Each structure stands twice: as C-alpha cells, then as structure tokens.
Amino acid sequence: MAEVKIPAQPRTEFGKGAARRVRRANQVPAVVYGHGAEPKHVTVPGHELLLALRTPNVLISLELGGSSELVIPKAVQRDPLKGFIEHVDLLSVKRGEKVTVEVPIVTEGELAPGGNLLEHVLNALPVEAEATHIPESFTVSVEGLEAGAAILAKDIELPRGSSLATDEDAVVIQVLAAQAEEAPAESEEAAAEETAVAAEAPAEG
Known part of the structure; x- marks a missing residue:
C-alpha cells in the first residue's frame, strides 16, 4: 500500500x-x-x-x-x-506491526436467473494485517449463485500475512429467494363481487 x-x-x-x-x-x-x-x-x-x-x-x-x-x-x-x-x-x-481493520467487500458477477436478491450481511470484513500491507478491498464472485447460497468469512481468500479477525463461519453474503408477487387488489375485489352476485341470485326451482 x-x-x-x-x-x-x-x-x-x-x-x-x-x-x-x-x-x-x-x-x-x-x-x-x-x-x-x-x-x-x-x-x-x-x-x-x-x-x-x-x-x-x-x-x-x-x-x-x-x-x-x-x-x-x-x-x-x-x-x-x-x-x-x-x-x-x-x-x-509501525512497519511490520499488525493491526485490526475492516476491509470493504466488493461483489462481481450475476446471480442465477430468477429475480433473487443479494444481501450483504457484512459490508466489510474484519481482518488482522500488517499496517503497511492492508488490502484495499476483497472482491467476491457471486456468479451463478442461487437462492439459499451463502458466502462465509472463511470462503474469502486473504492475502499472505492477513488473517480473519471474526468468526470464520460468519455469513458475509447470502442470496434471498424472490418473493412471489401478490395478486392485484382489483382482481380480489372482482372475485368478491362475483361471489356476492352469485349469493344474491334466486335459486332455480
């Protein structure tokens, strides 16, 4: 650096x-x-x-x-x-001294098709590194990840001389499933009206 x-x-x-x-x-x-x-x-x-x-x-x-x-x-x-x-x-x-810092996480790539959402649980990863060799950022690929996938702290490759300063099983990034779209309010109202009309119609004798 x-x-x-x-x-x-x-x-x-x-x-x-x-x-x-x-x-x-x-x-x-x-x-x-x-x-x-x-x-x-x-x-x-x-x-x-x-x-x-x-x-x-x-x-x-x-x-x-x-x-x-x-x-x-x-x-x-x-x-x-x-x-x-x-x-x-x-x-x-001092040169050679190790310090604990938070290094920003940058993602690259596209998720698998399906409209899923990418959630950054951690925006920066706590690491211990030499003061004169602190990484500027960590780039993580999310290419092709599907709903339910997660990237943990231990999955991120650290440069030589750096080590994790957090739980290695901490979730850094996860993929959330896309929520199903709700039916439009107009359709619900129309269905309710049809039910009411059917209930009011005289029974055939």
Missing part, C-alpha cells in the same frame, strides 16, 4: 469555537494516538485528507515538526448535513 504524505501542525486551541476557526481555515482537527504514548492534537489540510480517505484504511505519513509518523484513520466524524469532515482519529502504526 502506497503512503500518502500529509502535513500537520500542532493544535493548541480547543473547544467548539477553536474547532470552527480551524475548519474555516480549511483544516481538520485530528488526534494521533497509539503505542501507549500521549495523544497528539494536530490539524491537517482538509482537502488533502478528503482525497486520502477515498482509499479505505489509507496509510498516511504524517509530516509534523520535521519528522514523519505512519498513521491510519480509525474514526472519521462528518457533518450529518453537509458531509464535510469535522474530526478524525488517527492510529499510529
């Missing part, structure tokens, strides 16, 4: 007012933690961070005070209405 270099500046002001001033300057408040060290409060350029976060579990080289530190995003807080990044938690990592 390629590293993305992002400059950072120490953050000395705190509180909602200070955070708003930081964001008005197109910066994002962030905290760096890990390895038992005291958390570091910094600010990072909003646009560069936004571009970096397009890659899941992106490896960031944080440039701060003439030195660099490898981090990965662990929690991203966004404005619920406008969607801009309000705050980000960054986990400090």
Whole structure:
C-alpha cells in the first residue's frame, strides 16, 4: 500500500469555537494516538485528507515538526448535513506491526436467473494485517449463485500475512429467494363481487 504524505501542525486551541476557526481555515482537527504514548492534537489540510480517505484504511505519513509518523484513520466524524469532515482519529502504526481493520467487500458477477436478491450481511470484513500491507478491498464472485447460497468469512481468500479477525463461519453474503408477487387488489375485489352476485341470485326451482 502506497503512503500518502500529509502535513500537520500542532493544535493548541480547543473547544467548539477553536474547532470552527480551524475548519474555516480549511483544516481538520485530528488526534494521533497509539503505542501507549500521549495523544497528539494536530490539524491537517482538509482537502488533502478528503482525497486520502477515498482509499479505505489509507496509510498516511504524517509530516509534523520535521519528522514523519505512519498513521491510519480509525474514526472519521462528518457533518450529518453537509458531509464535510469535522474530526478524525488517527492510529499510529509501525512497519511490520499488525493491526485490526475492516476491509470493504466488493461483489462481481450475476446471480442465477430468477429475480433473487443479494444481501450483504457484512459490508466489510474484519481482518488482522500488517499496517503497511492492508488490502484495499476483497472482491467476491457471486456468479451463478442461487437462492439459499451463502458466502462465509472463511470462503474469502486473504492475502499472505492477513488473517480473519471474526468468526470464520460468519455469513458475509447470502442470496434471498424472490418473493412471489401478490395478486392485484382489483382482481380480489372482482372475485368478491362475483361471489356476492352469485349469493344474491334466486335459486332455480
């Protein structure tokens, strides 16, 4: 996984007012933690961070005070209405160190004919991987799967150096049978009217 270099500046002001001033300057408040060290409060350029976060579990080289530190995003807080990044938690990592992350699952292929539905029980698979070799995603083929089929966590091929961080029998994807269409309401009403007419008709003597 390629590293993305992002400059950072120490953050000395705190509180909602200070955070708003930081964001008005197109910066994002962030905290760096890990390895038992005291958390570091910094600010990072909003646009560069936004571009970096397009890659899941992106490896960031944080440039701060003439030195660099490898981090990965662990929690991203966004404005619920406008969607801009309000705050980000960054986990400090080292080369060769293993971390637990959730890797997105991408499907390819077409289900067997029949109008069945594909359900993603898990949108991401928890795995343990080297911090510098985190997979961007797992591609799973659903080609030809029929109703009742399921793909379990253990069915997904992991790259060397990665291992599952969840129950191997956890259902990741399953195929649901298409539901039978209900009869139109008009047909039901017509049938009811025919029954009523038949009941009112005089019996032949």
